[in-house]
Amino acid sequence: MRPTGSPVLLLWLLLCSGAGTEAIEPVSTTIAVGVAATLTAFIANYRNIFNYFYECCHPEWIVFNRTGLEADLSSKLFGQHIASRIILKAVTGFMNNDNPKKPLVLSLHGWTGTGKNFISKMIANNIYKEGTNSSFFNFFVSTYHFPHSNQYLNYKAQLQQWIKGNVTNCERSMFVFDEMDKMHPGLIDGIKPFLDYYDKLDGVSYRKAIFIFLSNAGSDKIAKTALDFWKAGKDREDIQLKDLESLLSLSVFNNNQSGFYRTSLIDKNLVDFFIPLLPLEYQHIFQCTMAEIIARGMKPNVHLAEMVAKDLNYFPKTERVFAATGCKTIESKLDFFL
Numbered sequence: 001m002r003p004t005g006s007p008v009l010l011l012w013l014l015l016c017s018g019a020g021t022e023a024i025e026p027v028s029t030t031i032a033v034g035v036a037a038t039l040t041a042f043i044a045n046y047r048n049i050f051n052y053f054y055e056c057c058h059p060e061w062i063v064f065n066r067t068g069l070e071a072d073l074s075s076k077l078f079g080q081h082i083a084s085r086i087i088l089k090a091v092t093g094f095m096n097n098d099n100p101k102k103p104l105v106l107s108l109h110g111w112t113g114t115g116k117n118f119i120s121k122m123i124a125n126n127i128y129k130e131g132t133n134s135s136f137f138n139f140f141v142s143t144y145h146f147p148h149s150n151q152y153l154n155y156k157a158q159l160q161q162w163i164k165g166n167v168t169n170c171e172r173s174m175f176v177f178d179e180m181d182k183m184h185p186g187l188i189d190g191i192k193p194f195l196d197y198y199d200k201l202d203g204v205s206y207r208k209a210i211f212i213f214l215s216n217a218g219s220d221k222i223a224k225t226a227l228d229f230w231k232a233g234k235d236r237e238d239i240q241l242k243d244l245e246s247l248l249s250l251s252v253f254n255n256n257q258s259g260f261y262r263t264s265l266i267d268k269n270l271v272d273f274f275i276p277l278l279p280l281e282y283q284h285i286f287q288c289t290m291a292e293i294i295a296r297g298m299k300p301n302v303h304l305a306e307m308v309a310k311d312l313n314y315f316p317k318t319e320r321v322f323a324a325t326g327c328k329t330i331e332s333k334l335d336f337f338l
Contacts, residue, residue: 016056057136057170061129064095069126076122076291077115078327079284081237082244083108083275090273091123094210102197103209105270107180109218109248110277113326116214120176123210127174136170138162142179149184156190163194164204171208180215188213195270213271218248222276223322230321239278248274279322285309288327292334308333 055061069091073084087106094104108116120139121132128134140146146155166173177183194206222244229239249271280288289305311333314320 016054016058055130055135057172061134062127062136062170062172063129064092065126066092066095069122072122072126073119077118078287078291079236079280080115080277082239082241083115083119083277086241086273086275087119087123091210095127100207102270103195103206103211105195105211105213105272106275107213107215107248107271107273108275108277109215110222111216111219111279111324111326113323113328114277114280115327116277117178120212120214123212124174124176127172127210136166136173138166138173138175140175140177142177142183146183146187152184152187155184156187159187160190160194163191163206163209164202167194167206167209168204171205172210174210174212176212176214178214180213181217192268192270196268218251218274218276219279221247221251223279226278227316227321230319236278236281241273241276244276245274248276280326281322282309282314285312285323285327285330288330289334292330304334304337307337311337 066088070088073088077084090104090106094100108119110116124134124137125131128136131137132139140159146152163173163175166175177188180188191211193201194209195211199205199207225239225244225247226236229236286305286309289308290300290302293299293301293305308330312329313324315322315324
């Protein structure tokens, strides 16, 4: 929702930029003082009204809901004990810190349908009143926004300007980059200064922004580790971040098909967490299906959820342990069985 019309736009800029009574300086003439006093009273009286109707970089529109994020991770994200724990702690610690030293930078890795995109939406929905519809939430898809590899220098310059402009407008901006494994190697290095330990760059502080990278890169390493645990008869929940984090960072750093290839973001340790999303098993697909059934306003139907879950492809072919597409195709599969 955006204000229209020049008088309303001017007032919106005054209100959303934090301008108020403190922004009006005393002037020497009686008329000017009267105008200033009138404007001051007007802004004081109507600030709350404007903040209610028009999204601003104010607490009315940006407030972290830890309880909501914890509930979403617990009830909507299945089979991801590592990611759930790290996301909750990392985001909570960052949002509760009024003076972070650098932006929060998360890199989520896993097969399609394991929950990477879902997690980024959960975070946004528990920070912004408008959720993913917020003007402070920025979502980039590599194959759509940066499709031509020979144009990556232009993309880099445009991306730098976009991030600078948005963080200038609101320091609590969030940027999500999907399909990092398809991004031109080197493009992401263009935003490295924004992720570093700088108080300000050209007068702009980026320390309260959030950057999230989503990628399939490293999925093979994750799947192999999960399968090794399964073959050894160990519980899935025994897999810890330490079992995968270094493998992930090295895998994407040395992969010349990855947007992280030889990137200074890894070399300079600017990514706070490399978070693995484990491949999903039958029980998790069943849970996803039940959640989708309930979300549609239907009564829980165990038989229907079982039919959908059994219809998916699993790998390895002989053991059929992990769902090839995770929960991504649940919606269309459910339509087929209804």
